[in-house]
Amino acid sequence: MKRRIVVNVLLVLLLIFLAGTDVFAQDSLSVAQSDTSEVRLSVQSEIGSFRDFFSFTKILSALIVLIATYFISRFLSFLLSALAETRPSYRLIIKRLAPFINIALWSFAIFIVIAGIIAPPIETILTVGASIGLAVGFASQDILKNIFGGFIIILDRPFQVGDKIEVSGHYGEVTDIGLRSTRIVTPDDSLISLPNADIVNNAVSNSNSGALDCQVVTSIYLPFDVSIPEVKAIAYKAAVSSKYTFLKKPIAVIAKNEVHEQNFVVHLKVKVYVIDIRYEFLLMSEITELVLGELNRKGILIREAKPQKV
Structure with missing residues (x-):
């Protein structure tokens, strides 16, 4: 009798346990279904927001703005270059405006694309910006170095356009x-x-550090036994008579004894300022022609001279 009572109690407890397990399973299933529904709704919401940010219309508008900015930038650069060539006195000043105009134009275009066309919330900007920053930082370190170098050159100005x-x-x-x-x-x-x-x-x-003129050094090698005062006078006269010489700056003629190709020679240096940096090599050529022509006319280079070897 007692054994039967114990068995019945155990059966009742087993039924209660199985019923509780079934209820727990149903509760877990309902919770899982609820969580899945919430995740699905969240993903759908994110996808909908992404489509709103990067719709076909917005992408097309952004491309139009960037392409228009590119052509406007090229046109302005061409216009400034053409204008600079028609104003020789202001050529360097006009050409130096191009880098600043390009940076301002592209900065404005990028601002219009992000703030005016895409217009994402600040959270999206920070998230996407951080992700893009990490990806770009690892993938294009050399490009970023060059971009930062460009900003340093424009701000520090070790040289400018036209130098x-x-x-x-x-x-x-x-x-x-x-x-x-x-x-x-x-x-x-x-x-x-x-x-x-x-x-x-x-x-x-x-060479010129922003100025239109710059110093040009013309080197002429002469025999060691030439009359140095005479050739210096000829070189000074040639420098003064050249149409490319900027006469408001000083002219210097220097003579040095040197060894050139195992021979003792006189190295004549004519230091002159050119009126425009673009005439640098024309000035060097004209001074060389005038000096050698005058020396040949006077017979200084024609007379025989035994070279002194080292």
Whole structure:
């Protein structure tokens, strides 16, 4: 009798346990379904917000603004360049406006695209900006270095558009200062693009430092036994008579005894300022022609002279 009572009690407890388990399972299932529904609604909401931010109309409008900015920038650069060529006295000043106008124009265009067209909330801007910043930072470190180098060049101004500079073995006139690279035209009319990061990290020699004129040094090698006072007078006269000489600046003629190709020679240096940096090599050529022509006319270079070897 007692055994039967115990068995019945155990059966009742088992039924109660199974009933509780079923209820718990149903509650868990309902909670899971509720959580799944909330996640689905959240994802759908996020996708809807993303579609609102980057709809076809907004993307098309942003592309139109950026393409229009590109062509406006190119047109303004061309216009300033053409205007500078018609005003020689103000050529360098006009050309130096181009980098600042391009930066202001692109900054305004990006502001219009983000704040006016896409117009995302501040949370989205911060989240997307942080993600893009990390991705771009790891993927394009060299590009970012060049961009920061471009800002440093524009703000620090070691040189400007129109200056004659020498950097990393390249010499020429600066024609454009961009965010990624700086372009110079060499004396043989080659266009060279120098990364801004390399320019910032290397020594830069500036011939005119923003001025329209610059000093030009013409080197002439003469026999060791020439009359130095006579050739210096001829060189000074040639410098003064050149149409490319800027006469408001001083003219200096220096003679030095040197060893050139294992021979003792007189190294004549004619230091003259040119009226425009673009006439630099024309001035050097004309001074050389005038000096050698006058020396030949007087027979100074024709007479026999035994070279003194080292």
